[in-house]
Amino acid sequence: MHQFNKVEMVKFTKPEQSYQALEGMTANAENILQKLNLPYHVITLSTGDMGFSAAKTYDLEVWMPEQDIYREISSVSNTEAFQARRARIQYRDEEGKLQFVHTLNGSGLAVGRTVAAILENYQNADGTVTIPEVLRPYFGADKIVPEDTL
Numbered sequence: 001m002h003q004f005n006k007v008e009m010v011k012f013t014k015p016e017q018s019y020q021a022l023e024g025m026t027a028n029a030e031n032i033l034q035k036l037n038l039p040y041h042v043i044t045l046s047t048g049d050m051g052f053s054a055a056k057t058y059d060l061e062v063w064m065p066e067q068d069i070y071r072e073i074s075s076v077s078n079t080e081a082f083q084a085r086r087a088r089i090q091y092r093d094e095e096g097k098l099q100f101v102h103t104l105n106g107s108g109l110a111v112g113r114t115v116a117a118i119l120e121n122y123q124n125a126d127g128t129v130t131i132p133e134v135l136r137p138y139f140g141a142d143k144i145v146p147e148d149t150l
Helices: 015-035 082-087 111-122 133-139
Strands: 006-013 040-044 056-064 069-078 090-092 098-100 102-110
Touching: 006 015, 015 040, 015 056, 015 069, 015 102, 040 069, 056 111, 069 111, 082 102, 102 111
Parallel strands: none
Antiparallel strands: 006 102, 040 056, 056 069, 069 102, 090 098
């Protein structure tokens, strides 16, 4: 067992909008990685690798240079009407007929893995870690300096 802290994204859509919503949710996670200037790629999972309820899933993987590998940092899925049928989540269409919504869910970014990716990708030869530009206003410094070098 392990703990995995993350922000979860959930969306209910009309069926005809669900795949556009999937692309938008994936773009939201990508946007954060781009702002952090972290190397990543997006993988479309094969049906054998997807969860039971998913119709389509994207995994976002971030480069971890110390491990020399890309690691999953986010996963975004369209479950179409699968979860809505089980939970009986419906809406009325333009003719007043009940229809099942499509549900989508995904992890924003895994917090611990994001921090590890920042540390690994921004570490300097002298042991300092350069803070990504986008985080500097919140961090209050340009670098993390190890205590033994102070």
